Amino acid sequence: MIDRRLVENFDWGLFWVLMGIIGVGLVSVYSALYLQIQENPTGNLFVRQLVWLSAGFAVLFGTLLFDYHRLKSISLWSYLLLIFLLVLVLLVGKEVNGARRWLQFGGFQFQPSEFMKVVIVMKLAAYFGSQDMPAYPDLKKLLPALGILFIPVVLILAGPDLGTAMVVLAVGLTVIVFMGVRWRYILTAALAIIPTLYPLWEYVLRPYQKSRIMILFSPELDPLGAGYHIRQSKIAIGSGMAWGKGFLNGTQNNLRFLPEKHTDFIFSVWAEEWGFVGCVFLLLLFGFLVFLGLRVARRSRDRFGALLVVGMTCLIFWQALINIGMVLGLLPVVGITLPFVSYGGSSVITLCFAIGIIQNVSMRRYTFHTQ
Template identity: 40%
Template sequence: MLFHDGLLSHPKVSIGQKLLHLHWLFVVLLALTAGIGFAMLYSAGGGNFEPWASRQMVRFGVGLLGMVIIAVTDIRLWLRYAYAFYFMVLVLLVAVEIAGFVGMGAQRWISFGLFNVQPSELMKVALVLGLARYFHGGSIEDVGRPMFLIPPLLMVVIPAILIVRQPDLGTTLMLVLASIAMFFAAGVRMWKFILAGILGLIGAPVAWFTILRDYQKQRILTFMDPETDTLGAGYHIIQSKIALGSGGMFGKGFMQGTQSHLNFLPEKQTDFIFTMLAEEFGLVGGLTLLSLYILLLTYGFVIAASSRNHFGRLVAIGVNVTFFLYIFINIAMVMGLIPVVGVPLPLVSYGGTAMLTLLFGFGLLLCVHIHRDLTIGRRDSGDEF
């Protein structure tokens, strides 16, 4: 074992030792998945690395380096600064509300001069860290007390309200669902989830008339029957289904997709990139990408199960569930199984903040793997680091 119980008093483990114990197969799988993304962005650019593929490759390279640095950082450092990171991202969300700029009809970004940041993406990881830190400090008896659950509920509700106002229903949904998984992993009783579900159903009509924007309502109605507006709200999903079906078993060939290259397919470099992949490489291509995703998720949950410290286990679960939600929501959306929401396909869709956020999360996951045998006391806040 790389770590043992005595590490708390003798934390002298070299960076080289940690690098040797990095889950390199996981890193290779990440690179293969990102490679599929580079190829599809090259195709989306009409056989050119510009404007999407080259930038995505640079971002992946930078993110990969950052991921390794995060992975070899002592996990107690992330425990210590989990709340600080959460509140920093929360401040950025408030800043978006006040001074964020509008892009593609939504106010989700804040400019830092040379680059733009989408704080709602960062909150996906910040919330995982914050909730893991909070539940790490409580016993199973604490989790059973309703008053103990009020602070973590506020940690979820406050950013969710800020993000749904941008508006970004997809990210809000991901935050809530990932948080539910972490609450469950922390030991919250099932009856409380059932009660929350009943309250949610009761509040659904209120949300329909007071929270959802008109275009969001239209997406839900279109999801139920796309044929009602084939040239309007239903156009995107109809074209996506045509592209998916036309790919057949082996596809039309690399850069030979008609729906995408004749611009029938909307946002082919972001939200609908899986559709372009399926059109060009068929069912085989789609299943290949899904197989890589399944392998990554499997390794991720094995890492969570092998962690001896509660903080690491909760972080790994939170990162994995978030990763799964990216995959499920995007693919279900382009297949017409759920309403269209702006959720990218992880490691494949074009997008800087989403890519770097994912690699940040994977860095934390690998950090949990490296420190899997390290025990951290329930009251340990990481100050001994």
């Protein structure tokens, strides 16, 4: 099944950049969980992260075994299955911090919204990749795509899981825009949406919902919650200065940092200990990853592959952008992990799958297909 030519086209550059990011992640997670690791050297979250990464690599290489065109036929079914699971989460999901996100199967729990991130890309790529789809499709062809995108976004938003909904929306819109949307459509949509915002804000939203949104954009309105977190995050990042305090020397990290320091705020742990140099290094790694991903897309043989790769690349790009922007105090504080750096099982598996798809398309760029 895998012949020599396929292996030759494996994108090693992309692979090594990924390894670099994962390395940064392991160093940061180790530091964030240092106290826990010292207390329990075998049964801690760092060890579990290693297990997740191994599983992630298994998924990554498993993805390479089949031709990505097969995804076209399963995309609809996996999409429908996930929609079903998202509804299920709303009905019977496990509640954590007031939000329903998790489904429990025996001792194993998982987050369907996480997998929606890749499935939405598959479904939209399959939709636009079909034969009779022209570039710059007209409204009749665009509306079903918007429908495909907005159903899961609304379901995730109802969780409520603003962060994941934002990522799914951003990724989906990127794929749609990439396919080509005429300017007049964009302008019309903007003109239609903007006037509805005011009545929505004034009459539909409840005061507590409004204040939640306000806090999102200006965390200092919630000085005991998000505002405090952002302030501590900025102190941690800033105190890293040019060269950082060194591995395991972060005081913010060890003393009193955020509850989510090993997940959402992992970037500030890295920034405190490795400074400006380390941060720029990590940003460049992400930049290369996206750049190499787009190169694979451009070289791919067909539209389905190109859209698939663009979607998967943008998934990583948007998620990194939103997470780092939040930690730097530039974007709203929503619960989003930093790809391959933050601790987290579902996230690692999904993102490894995304990388696997990119590699898959890269490997099969010279094979020809008739259908």
